[in-house]
Amino acid sequence: AQSVAQPEDQVNVAEGNPLTVKCTYSVSGNPYLFWYVQYPNRGLQFLLKYITGDNLVKGSYGFEAEFNKSQTSFHLKKPSALVSDSALYFCAVKAAGNKLTFGGGTRVLVKP
C-alpha cells in the first residue's frame, strides 16, 4: 500500500520569507510524486511532479521540490513567499497503476 504524510496541519510564514511544506511517502517501487494547491471553493491545481532524473524539480508560481530517496521525502519550497500563496497544499504519490494517494494537506498562511 502507498501512503503520504504531511506532518504539519498549518504553516505560517511572513511574506518574503522562505516557505517549506513537508511531505514524506511510503511506496513499493519507484514513486511518482506530485504537489497540488487548492484555493477556497476550487479544485486542486497541479504545481509540479517528480518522475525521474534531477532530484530538484521546478514548478508553477516559483515553487520547487526536492526528492530525497533515502529520507523518502518530497518537500515543497519557495524562496520568497507571497500573500497570494496562502492556500491548502497537498502532496501525492503514485506507484503501480494510476492510483493517486494524497496526504492530509497543509494549510499555508502567508502574513503581510
Place this chain on the structure above:
Amino acid sequence: DAGVIQSPRHEVTEMGQEVTLRCKPISGHDYLFWYRQTMMRGLELLIYFNNNVPIDDSGMPEDRFSAKMPNASFSTLKIQPSEPRDSAVYFCASSLPSRNRGEKSPLHFGNGTRLTVT
C-alpha cells in the same frame, strides 16, 4: 480548453433522496477519477475509470454509491439513498491517455460539487 466540468456546483438534499453528480472530463483524456473531500477524512479516491471501464472501485463506501461512464465525455456518481454522512465535496478529475504514459501525468480537477444532505 474548458477543463473538467462538474455539475451542479452545490446540491442540498434531504436524507433518503437520490443524488446524481455529473462530470465532463477534458477531451482526449481517458482516465477519470472521482474523489471525495471531507475535513475528517481528507481526499479519498472513490473510483477510477480507464477508457470508460471501472478499474478500481475499492474506495466506494457502500452499495448506496454507484458510478458510471457511458462514454468518453461523461460520467455520473449516484448516491441512493443519501445520508447526512455523505455530505462532502465531490471532485472529478481526468488525466492523459495511457498510451501517453498517463500514469506519469498529473490529474486535472474540476471545481467540485458541494453536497449537503440534511
